[in-house]
Amino acid sequence: MKLAIETIGLTKRYGSLTAVSKLNLKVEKNTIHGFLGPNGAGKTTTIKVLVGLLKPDEGTFKVLGQEVHGDMPDVRLRMGYMPELPKFPKHLRGWELLDIYGRMYGMTKQERVEQIPKLLDMVGLKGREKDFVGKYSKGMQQRLGIAQALLNEPELVILDEPSLGLDPVGMVEVRELIKEIAKEGRTVFLSSHLLFEVEQICSHVAIINRGELLISDSIQNVSNKLSKPSTMQVEVAKPSNKVVEAVKKLSFVSEVTQDGNKLIIELKTHDDVRAQISQEITKAGEVIVSMSLKEQTLEEVFMQLVTKSQGGRAE
Amino acid sequence: MRKRELSWKTRFWAVVRYELLWNIRKKKFLGVIVVAFALATLSLALPVLLSNMIGQSLSQNPNYVVSTGAGIGGLGMFLFAIVIVMNSISGEFESGTIVPLLTKPVSRTMVFLGKLFAALITLLSAYAVLFIYMAVGGTIVYGLQNNLHLLPLSLFGTILSTFLWIAVVLAIGALSKSSLIAALGTFGIFIALTISSPIISIFSDQAWILNYVPGGGTTGYIAGVKPQTPYVPGIAISTGTDNIAANLINYALYPSSNVTFFKMSALIGQSQQLIELYTESLSIVLLRSIAVALAYIFGFLLISWYAFKRAQMLE
Ligand SMILES: Nc1ncnc2c1ncn2[C@@H]1O[C@H](COP(=O)(O)OP(=O)(O)O)[C@@H](O)[C@H]1O
Ligand SMILES: [Mg+2]
Numbered sequence: 001m002k003l004a005i006e007t008i009g010l011t012k013r014y015g016s017l018t019a020v021s022k023l024n025l026k027v028e029k030n031t032i033h034g035f036l037g038p039n040g041a042g043k044t045t046t047i048k049v050l051v052g053l054l055k056p057d058e059g060t061f062k063v064l065g066q067e068v069h070g071d072m073p074d075v076r077l078r079m080g081y082m083p084e085l086p087k088f089p090k091h092l093r094g095w096e097l098l099d100i101y102g103r104m105y106g107m108t109k110q111e112r113v114e115q116i117p118k119l120l121d122m123v124g125l126k127g128r129e130k131d132f133v134g135k136y137s138k139g140m141q142q143r144l145g146i147a148q149a150l151l152n153e154p155e156l157v158i159l160d161e162p163s164l165g166l167d168p169v170g171m172v173e174v175r176e177l178i179k180e181i182a183k184e185g186r187t188v189f190l191s192s193h194l195l196f197e198v199e200q201i202c203s204h205v206a207i208i209n210r211g212e213l214l215i216s217d218s219i220q221n222v223s224n225k226l227s228k229p230s231t232m233q234v235e236v237a238k239p240s241n242k243v244v245e246a247v248k249k250l251s252f253v254s255e256v257t258q259d260g261n262k263l264i265i266e267l268k269t270h271d272d273v274r275a276q277i278s279q280e281i282t283k284a285g286e287v288i289v290s291m292s293l294k295e296q297t298l299e300e301v302f303m304q305l306v307t308k309s310q311g312g313r314a315e
Numbered sequence: 316m317r318k319r320e321l322s323w324k325t326r327f328w329a330v331v332r333y334e335l336l337w338n339i340r341k342k343k344f345l346g347v348i349v350v351a352f353a354l355a356t357l358s359l360a361l362p363v364l365l366s367n368m369i370g371q372s373l374s375q376n377p378n379y380v381v382s383t384g385a386g387i388g389g390l391g392m393f394l395f396a397i398v399i400v401m402n403s404i405s406g407e408f409e410s411g412t413i414v415p416l417l418t419k420p421v422s423r424t425m426v427f428l429g430k431l432f433a434a435l436i437t438l439l440s441a442y443a444v445l446f447i448y449m450a451v452g453g454t455i456v457y458g459l460q461n462n463l464h465l466l467p468l469s470l471f472g473t474i475l476s477t478f479l480w481i482a483v484v485l486a487i488g489a490l491s492k493s494s495l496i497a498a499l500g501t502f503g504i505f506i507a508l509t510i511s512s513p514i515i516s517i518f519s520d521q522a523w524i525l526n527y528v529p530g531g532g533t534t535g536y537i538a539g540v541k542p543q544t545p546y547v548p549g550i551a552i553s554t555g556t557d558n559i560a561a562n563l564i565n566y567a568l569y570p571s572s573n574v575t576f577f578k579m580s581a582l583i584g585q586s587q588q589l590i591e592l593y594t595e596s597l598s599i600v601l602l603r604s605i606a607v608a609l610a611y612i613f614g615f616l617l618i619s620w621y622a623f624k625r626a627q628m629l630e
Contacts, residue, residue: 014629048628051418052417052418053414053417053418053627053628054627054628054629055627071422071423071424071624073321073326073419073420073421073422073425074321074420076418076419076420077321077420081415081418083411083414083415083418086411086414086415087410087411087412087414087415088412088415089333089337089410089412090410091336091337091340091341092333092336092337096336100329100332100333100336101329101415101419103325103326103328103329103332104325104326104329104330104419104420104421105321105419105420106321106322106325106326106420145415148415152420
């Protein structure tokens with residue numbers, strides 16, 4: 001497994017406040033990895049350490065296989081970064097800014113001439129590139145932020161809340177853009193406080209709260225691992241012990257209770273087992289009136305995780 | 316992914332370019348240039364107007380340009396320093412634009428050196444144009460000029476003197492991350508020295524101490540050369556770091572002369588007497604002021620560089 005980002009025991013404090021605590025994060029190459037957590041969770045702090053804007057108090061980290069300590073421009077050559085609500089020099093024109101940044105990446109004139117209009121078009125700033133950045137709206141600066149993060153065709157793109165401050169249409173566009181970026185074999189690591197955003201874009205997610213990493217895995221595994229066993233309610237015409245016993249014997253059923261005409265069946269699996277259950281009940285001579293499956297959404301998993309980690313701490 | 320070989324030159328020039336575009340578009344900088352040219356024009360035109368008014372023709376002075384230089388005094392140098400570098404480090408912290416800059420593949424040392432070099436180029440161009448303007452104007456007003464070939468020496472001295480103030484502004488800016496504190500702090504130092512220096516210089520036995528602080532230094536005269544004022548028997552000399560340009564010219568014109576230091580016995584009045592203190596060769600006076608200026612420049616730049624290199628991006 002090749003890692004684009006790996007942190008080991010990463011800790012960052014602001015005075016007495018521990019913003020990031022013993023973070024062990026692994027981001028696999030060629031994934032879109034979401035960094036999810038409520039406001040103040042420590043996402044921006046972690047990212048600032050990763051890009052060299054802050055020095056960690058404890059721990060080490062590797063970016064693209066290279067251990068980073070101090071000021072390492074050569075690592076930054078291979079990555080792109082968009083700060084949370086980025087600010088660019090007002091007195092430069094959009095294209096000038098990208099041109100100068102491009103020079104810092106060592107891009108030749110030809111590369112710049114090819115790449116910059118392509119990026120401006122991609123982020124929807126075409127036609128406004130001759131305006132001074134000082135005249136750009138927040139959303140336009142945000143788009144410029146994405147463009148400058150992609151300038152050097154980076155292997156790793158780190159985006160800190162890329163859709164923050166955008167209007168709904170802009171948000172959708174940016175999400176599409178991120179999926180597009182990842183298609184070219186890059187790793188994207190993006191922070192967000194919006195679960196549905198991560199769910200929509202990302203293949204993997206790391207959830208952080210109060211500086212602590214709660215879980216990091218593929219989206220699928222996270223919802224499987226964390227959701228409570230699904231339960232199924234089956235309403236039958238005339239419930240009997242025979243039916244209850246029969247259903248209990250199924251290997252993927254952990255518990256069956258009876259509530260009036262309803263059988264409440266707790267499952268050990270997240271697979272769709274409605275067919276097997278209805279078959280079993282029918283075999284036992286019962287008639288099924290209705291059947292419903294209740295599964296936990298990722299939203300509930302997230303809320304549950306965050307609440308649990310908050311409750312677990314003395315304040 | 317493209318693999319790039321990055322030479323330090325590419326990155327360095329990119330930073331210089333970034334900085335220069337900023338400098339030449341600064342409103343403050345343009346304002347100071349306009350004021351400087353207005354003052355230069357005034358200083359050339361006023362004597363002409365006055366002599367016309369009293370009906371006398373202005374006497375020719377073949378040494379006007381070389382003895383005046385561009386006429387940029389202590390205050391002028393201080394102002395140029397302020398407008399050129401007041402924002403160059405602290406301003407980027409304040410606006411947040413330092414974040415995208417420092418996450419490009421340029422080291423902080425490179426960014427620092429690039430900013431410094433851009434300040435030098437900006438200053439050099441502004442001063443060079445002023446010098447040429449004064450040389451042409453002086454020739455028109457005072458007739459053909461002697462020793463114009465010494466002007467580059469004067470330009471060099473003026474830049475060295477100004478760089479002392481640039482280093483002070485940068486150091487306070489890098490430490491405080493505030494442009495306002497950088498400007499006000501430097502202004503405070505400038506004012507304190509400007510007010511105290513002449514008083515100490517004229518009335519104290521211990522005026523030598525002024526040779527080791529930035530500013531106008533102490534005062535003496537070169538005996539035997541035709542005096543400009545009736546108060547001192549020779550051409551007046553100031554020995555401070557602000558006077559390197561003037562003393563370079565003096566040295567070129569009177570290489571083996573001595574400087575006599577004096578103090579005044581009382582405030583301006585009847586019983587006022589000039590008391591000779593000691594004598595030094597002009598070359599010593601000049602070398603010392605250059606060494607002191609370089610020491611301050613080096614020291615303050617080292618502080619700025621160190622503060623900049625260690626700064627964490629908290630905003
Ligand atoms: N410059 C700072 N000084 C002091 N505390 C800070 C600073 N920046 C962030 N914090 C605190 O650190 C914690 C994590 O913040 P941050 O990393 O910005 O979270 P997120 O990006 O997940 O919203 C928060 O409690 C925040 O108040
Ligand atoms: Mg944040």
